[in-house]
Amino acid sequence: MNSEGHLDCRHCKNRYKSLFCDLKEEEVSVLSLGKACKTYKKGEEIFIQGTPPKGIFIVNSGKVKISRLADSGNEQIVKMVNSGEILGYRALLSNELYSSTAVAIEITSICVLPRHLFFQFIEQNATLAGALLKIAASDLKQTERKLVDLSQKTAKERIAEALLYLKEIYGYEQDQSTINIILTRGDIANIAGTTRETSIRVLAGLKKDKIIDFIGKSIKVRDFQGLVSLANISD
Amino acid sequence: MNSEGHLDCRHCKNRYKSLFCDLKEEEVSVLSLGKACKTYKKGEEIFIQGTPPKGIFIVNSGKVKISRLADSGNEQIVKMVNSGEILGYRALLSNELYSSTAVAIEITSICVLPRHLFFQFIEQNATLAGALLKIAASDLKQTERKLVDLSQKTAKERIAEALLYLKEIYGYEQDQSTINIILTRGDIANIAGTTRETSIRVLAGLKKDKIIDFIGKSIKVRDFQGLVSLANISD
DNA sequence: CGCCGACTTGATTAAATTCAATGTCGGTGG
DNA sequence: CCACCGACATTGAATTTAATCAAGTCGGCG
Numbered sequence: 098m099n100s101e102g103h104l105d106c107r108h109c110k111n112r113y114k115s116l117f118c119d120l121k122e123e124e125v126s127v128l129s130l131g132k133a134c135k136t137y138k139k140g141e142e143i144f145i146q147g148t149p150p151k152g153i154f155i156v157n158s159g160k161v162k163i164s165r166l167a168d169s170g171n172e173q174i175v176k177m178v179n180s181g182e183i184l185g186y187r188a189l190l191s192n193e194l195y196s197s198t199a200v201a202i203e204i205t206s207i208c209v210l211p212r213h214l215f216f217q218f219i220e221q222n223a224t225l226a227g228a229l230l231k232i233a234a235s236d237l238k239q240t241e242r243k244l245v246d247l248s249q250k251t252a253k254e255r256i257a258e259a260l261l262y263l264k265e266i267y268g269y270e271q272d273q274s275t276i277n278i279i280l281t282r283g284d285i286a287n288i289a290g291t292t293r294e295t296s297i298r299v300l301a302g303l304k305k306d307k308i309i310d311f312i313g314k315s316i317k318v319r320d321f322q323g324l325v326s327l328a329n330i331s332d
Numbered sequence: 333m334n335s336e337g338h339l340d341c342r343h344c345k346n347r348y349k350s351l352f353c354d355l356k357e358e359e360v361s362v363l364s365l366g367k368a369c370k371t372y373k374k375g376e377e378i379f380i381q382g383t384p385p386k387g388i389f390i391v392n393s394g395k396v397k398i399s400r401l402a403d404s405g406n407e408q409i410v411k412m413v414n415s416g417e418i419l420g421y422r423a424l425l426s427n428e429l430y431s432s433t434a435v436a437i438e439i440t441s442i443c444v445l446p447r448h449l450f451f452q453f454i455e456q457n458a459t460l461a462g463a464l465l466k467i468a469a470s471d472l473k474q475t476e477r478k479l480v481d482l483s484q485k486t487a488k489e490r491i492a493e494a495l496l497y498l499k500e501i502y503g504y505e506q507d508q509s510t511i512n513i514i515l516t517r518g519d520i521a522n523i524a525g526t527t528r529e530t531s532i533r534v535l536a537g538l539k540k541d542k543i544i545d546f547i548g549k550s551i552k553v554r555d556f557q558g559l560v561s562l563a564n565i566s567d
Numbered sequence: 568c569g570c571c572g573a574c575t576t577g578a579t580t581a582a583a584t585t586c587a588a589t590g591t592c593g594g595t596g597g
Numbered sequence: 598c599c600a601c602c603g604a605c606a607t608t609g610a611a612t613t614t615a616a617t618c619a620a621g622t623c624g625g626c627g
Contacts, residue, residue, distance in 0.1 A: 175479065191470050220458055220462070223461060230425055233425075233469060234468060237468060241410050245402070247479060247482040248525035332431055
């Protein structure tokens, strides 16, 4: 396996199980035959809302946002993705056009597993299908929680939760307190389902209350517990 | 197969594929061994948020709402379920407590497939796992759309969409225009993610604009296209 | 008959969006 | 080197939306 296209479980740092962790060696090598890897620049689109899916994407390195755009130009971020995760399986499974757009947040290396190979694998490999089911179930839970939050929580609670979410996905930097991703205020707003202005105001408030700090363009969590209680997590 | 526990595809009326449509005859009979059926009265709980899942539920007849309750007592309906659909697979798959509560909207007959049989089946039967994957993917899409709607649409648009959603799930009565389910204004509000009062006001407005009518406790769609354009559906 | 739950309506309030203006920072080209 | 540009950030004020609060009505049922 070359450096561009690892499928090795040891590299999966976050809580999402890598889809291919359970595969045997020979299966991995078969899998890698069909792969095509590509590097995306910051801001580059990996797939676009309304286009047909060609395969699934395996994020090798980098960070991706998946968002839905309304006609109004309004953007809602549906999911943030880190390296080791898979991308775009939803539309493929239900055989529909992409209902969201994936954009690289920073320079990102991604491998494509073409549609036919993907289906071949899940048909032949029950473990794989099971792993995918778990990923789907996890995604569904996440999304349901966001749905409920959006209808029941204040903008402040949602922003706090968005920060916790980002910490969960991307973790901290070496200092164990700075969230390991750089986003614009607008992106944070679009995760929390609010506007840039409120996101700015709420974040400024959190800084004043010594819950967070701004380190350059990054956000440092000074009071994790404070953030948790602000976010009002129920489950 | 007794009258209580059909698993026959012909009875699945709505757009959700029944999980067991693709099973062969002998598989169906094995499946039915582990089944326990039960009838739930209106308002009765099928499973409860925070409790561990025992199996999956197959809705034989009746109607169910799945909702999450906040500590505040606030309720958000995550999904409405009709007969022929399965229930409660999410928590089972990710091996977690239920994150939502399922309540019968009307008298409802439900079969339980115990946990171990469920897992046995999806491990042995790739078709079944595939079908479940499709259901999960479809649910995920639905939920993502609701999420985006909640953050981008007005209460009026969301109520209109809720009505279309109910029509989609439950269909019309014989008159081809009355939505085949009876809900309180509060329930409609909880689907649309708003309050009882706004739901009442918006529905009254729709009636005045001759988009809908109230037939007893049911809602009749007088101007479907009007409803669609109000709902501002993008995809 | 009286109560309960659901429905309705109006008035008030709070939260967050929208609008508008200004500020900051990094890069680019003369 | 410096002026300018563009993207993003910030702040204040006005506005809008929908939630909340507060009565009062209706219909069925014990």
